[in-house]
Structure formats: C-alpha cells, structure tokens
Amino acid sequence: MADTLQADYDAFLFDLDGTVYHGPRPIPGAAAAIRQLRDQGAAVRFVTNNASKAPGDVADHLRALDIDATPDEVSTSAQAAARLLGERLPAGAVVLVVGTDALAGEITAAGLRPVREAGDDVAAVVQGHNPATGWADLAEACVAIRGGALWVACNVDTTLPTERGLLPGNGSMVAALRTATGATPEVAGKPEAPLFHTAAKSANASRPLAIGDRLDTDIAGAVTAGMDSLCVLTGVATPATLVTAVPAERPTYLGADLGALTEPADELRVAPQAGWDVRRDGDTLVVTGDGDPLALLRTLCAVAWDTGVTGITPGDGRAGKILAELGLPSGGRPIR
Structure with a gap:
C-alpha cells in the first residue's frame, strides 16, 4: 500500500482560519485528522496570521472545538x-x-x-x-x-x-x-518565512509539512521557507486560483480537506493523475477521461503550470461535467 501523506513528514504546521475552523465552527473532520496525527506521535503546530488572539486564547479556542492544543504549539503573526x-x-x-x-x-x-x-x-x-x-x-x-x-x-x-x-x-x-x-x-507574518521556521524549530522537525487554504500566504510562506505544502479547499483557494497560481504560490499537494492526510501522497501530488488526459492544443488544454474531480484538478494544475496555458476545453461530455463541478470555465478562454 502506498505511503499516506502523514507518514512522509515529522511535523505538521496548520493554518487555522479556513483550514481548521471557520470562526466558531470547526471544519468537519479537522479534529479527527489532528487527533490521528498526535496518536501516531507526530508533532503538531498551529501557525496563524490572525493577530487578534494571544496564543493561550487560540489554544483555548481549539480545545473548545475538541482539538488538543497548548499555547507553546501556537505561533501568531x-x-x-x-x-x-x-x-x-x-x-x-x-x-x-x-x-x-x-x-x-x-x-x-x-x-x-x-x-x-x-x-x-x-x-x-x-x-x-x-x-x-x-x-x-x-x-x-x-x-x-x-x-x-x-x-x-x-x-x-x-x-x-x-x-x-x-x-x-x-x-x-x-x-x-x-x-x-x-x-x-x-x-511580519505569512508569506514571510520566520513563522514557519520558528514553528518547525519548536517541534525539532527535519521534514515539516505546511498546511493551509490560502495560496498568497500559507502556500507562498511554505515556498519561501523551503517546505512542502498541502493546500486544502475549505477556505480561500479555488480550482481557478490553483490553475492560475504563480510559481511562488504553488502547493506540493492538493486535497479537499484535512482528511487528505490519510490518503496516498502520490495521489495528492500536483501531477498528472490516473483517469485523466490533459493535452495542449495551441492556447487550449483539452481534457478527456473519467475519474475523481480532484485528480483532474491536480492534472490540470500540473499541465497549466508547465505550459502557462489556462484556457480549458472538454474533449467529451464526462470531462465537461467534471469541469462544471469544479467551477472551471470550459470555453477555451484563459482563466482570469
């Protein structure tokens, strides 16, 4: 069985707003995903750009959402x-x-x-x-x-x-x-690197993974810090912003939510995925195949990032349906 994503790293640096919770409401599955990491002995850190709360208050808020946390695990902007x-x-x-x-x-x-x-x-x-x-x-x-x-x-x-x-x-x-x-x-905060380095150092991590929902802060900060990253689609990032992401804001992996941590790392990587074919035809990416929508998104991102082409055209009815499900335009015009 392929290694899960969580098996490849020794510390996990979580953004909060849009990744773990939305204000007072936890994102479904977040608490269970973090608990599983702790159960396997992995270090967990919370790295947030929100400067409105002290680390102790952030930890209290997390515990109220059934997520174990201590003030020294929290790094704020x-x-x-x-x-x-x-x-x-x-x-x-x-x-x-x-x-x-x-x-x-x-x-x-x-x-x-x-x-x-x-x-x-x-x-x-x-x-x-x-x-x-x-x-x-x-x-x-x-x-x-x-x-x-x-x-x-x-x-x-x-x-x-x-x-x-x-x-x-x-x-x-x-x-x-x-x-x-x-x-x-x-x-002072993300996308600058010090927050990430401080959090990783506090966990004595040699291979940390940064996790977040924003390309311009969470993912860009990970790129600046030289860390691999997982982008989740529970907050700000969308399929369109991912396809058009600039090099400084491109994640290593892409998942629907924090449940992705238990999925095979190779299937989460932004790279061509099984079930889908994306080929360049002039200024358009032609999509054919049948499979998981996020597998298509990872494939599209990989090809768009490599070619600079963001106009998309479905090559068959199934591809058109999945592109619509992802909210991606399929008329062949570049995504703006």
Missing part, C-alpha cells in the same frame, strides 16, 4: 511583529497599536511600550486584525506614519474566512492606510 519591532527598536520605545489587546500584550512582552494615540514619541505603528478597528484608529496610525514612524503589519490577508463567508481581513485595513499615507508596511 502578532508574536512575529513584536519580535521584529523588538529587534529594530531600543527597549522601551513607543509603539502605536492598531489591533487587539492581545497584540498590545505582545508588544509589552517584547520590551516596548504600546499606546493608542499618535504623539511625537511614537517610533512605530503595528497593525493587526481587530473587528473593532474604526476610522479613529486608522486616523491615529495615519498621523504617526506620516510623521515618520516605522510601520509593521502583522499580515496583509485581504479577507478572513468565517462561517458567514469571506469578510474583510487585516490587509483590507492596511490597504486603507496605504492609500491615506502612500507608505508601505513591513510584513
């Missing part, structure tokens, strides 16, 4: 931002916080002094997700940034997966300040 500022600023420097009290707490833990209003002594602005962020908070940050303060964003995810669908993420708020100031922040 708030910690990464505080670490970056602690390295760049002298002890006791004043940092204007646009975010939750948890983010302010990380700034304090880094030996810096958090404030909420702009002043002549503000050395930096740190910005993380907070559902309560409003115009007044952005106005204070705008004043400080225009005054020359260093600006660090915990992350720039434009959306946040929730049980109600995709809602504005920290990146949308960051975009507002970019427009207002003309400045660009340094980014």
Whole structure:
C-alpha cells in the first residue's frame, strides 16, 4: 500500500482560519485528522496570521472545538511583529497599536511600550486584525506614519474566512492606510518565512509539512521557507486560483480537506493523475477521461503550470461535467 501523506513528514504546521475552523465552527473532520496525527506521535503546530488572539486564547479556542492544543504549539503573526519591532527598536520605545489587546500584550512582552494615540514619541505603528478597528484608529496610525514612524503589519490577508463567508481581513485595513499615507508596511507574518521556521524549530522537525487554504500566504510562506505544502479547499483557494497560481504560490499537494492526510501522497501530488488526459492544443488544454474531480484538478494544475496555458476545453461530455463541478470555465478562454 502506498505511503499516506502523514507518514512522509515529522511535523505538521496548520493554518487555522479556513483550514481548521471557520470562526466558531470547526471544519468537519479537522479534529479527527489532528487527533490521528498526535496518536501516531507526530508533532503538531498551529501557525496563524490572525493577530487578534494571544496564543493561550487560540489554544483555548481549539480545545473548545475538541482539538488538543497548548499555547507553546501556537505561533501568531502578532508574536512575529513584536519580535521584529523588538529587534529594530531600543527597549522601551513607543509603539502605536492598531489591533487587539492581545497584540498590545505582545508588544509589552517584547520590551516596548504600546499606546493608542499618535504623539511625537511614537517610533512605530503595528497593525493587526481587530473587528473593532474604526476610522479613529486608522486616523491615529495615519498621523504617526506620516510623521515618520516605522510601520509593521502583522499580515496583509485581504479577507478572513468565517462561517458567514469571506469578510474583510487585516490587509483590507492596511490597504486603507496605504492609500491615506502612500507608505508601505513591513510584513511580519505569512508569506514571510520566520513563522514557519520558528514553528518547525519548536517541534525539532527535519521534514515539516505546511498546511493551509490560502495560496498568497500559507502556500507562498511554505515556498519561501523551503517546505512542502498541502493546500486544502475549505477556505480561500479555488480550482481557478490553483490553475492560475504563480510559481511562488504553488502547493506540493492538493486535497479537499484535512482528511487528505490519510490518503496516498502520490495521489495528492500536483501531477498528472490516473483517469485523466490533459493535452495542449495551441492556447487550449483539452481534457478527456473519467475519474475523481480532484485528480483532474491536480492534472490540470500540473499541465497549466508547465505550459502557462489556462484556457480549458472538454474533449467529451464526462470531462465537461467534471469541469462544471469544479467551477472551471470550459470555453477555451484563459482563466482570469
């Protein structure tokens, strides 16, 4: 029997929003998949770009969803931002916080002094997700940034997966300040590599696997960190975004959800799969065959990535039906 994906790695670095849960609602099968990893002795880490909660609160939330977790297994972008500022600023420097009290707490833990209003002594602005962020908070940050303060964003995810669908993420708020100031922040979290390296090091991992639902953060961060990755289709990524993914955002494996961890690694790899034939005909990929829809998606991604062609045409009725099931256009025009 072929080795399962989980047998090939010694640590598993999970994104949270869109991968393990949607807000207060667990994604079906996530708890069981993580429990199985622990039962086989694998190290589990939770690597999240959401800076709104402290590691202890994240662990509490996971336990409430029947997922074992401890604070030291959690790495957040708030910690990464505080670490970056602690390295760049002298002890006791004043940092204007646009975010939750948890983010302010990380700034304090880094030996810096958090404030909420702009002043002549503000050395930096740190910005993380907070559902309560409003115009007044952005106005204070705008004043400080225009005054020359260093600006660090915990992350720039434009959306946040929730049980109600995709809602504005920290990146949308960051975009507002970019427009207002003309400045660009340094980014502490994913897709930068430190979060992944820190999590893998804490697990003493020699072969970690990064798992997430976003190509521009989870998968791009894994690529930057030199790690293999599994993209799941429970959050932001779609078949269309996968087919058109740029090299820096291409996963090693593709699965429907975390149940993929128990499937054969070779069947999850983004590569031509049994049952499907995808051949290039000029500016179109012609699809024929019969089999699993995700096997077709993996095959399509492999050929599209290799050729740069994203227009798709079904070569038979079965292929057309599966392409429609995947939500992929089949008129031969390039996917935009």
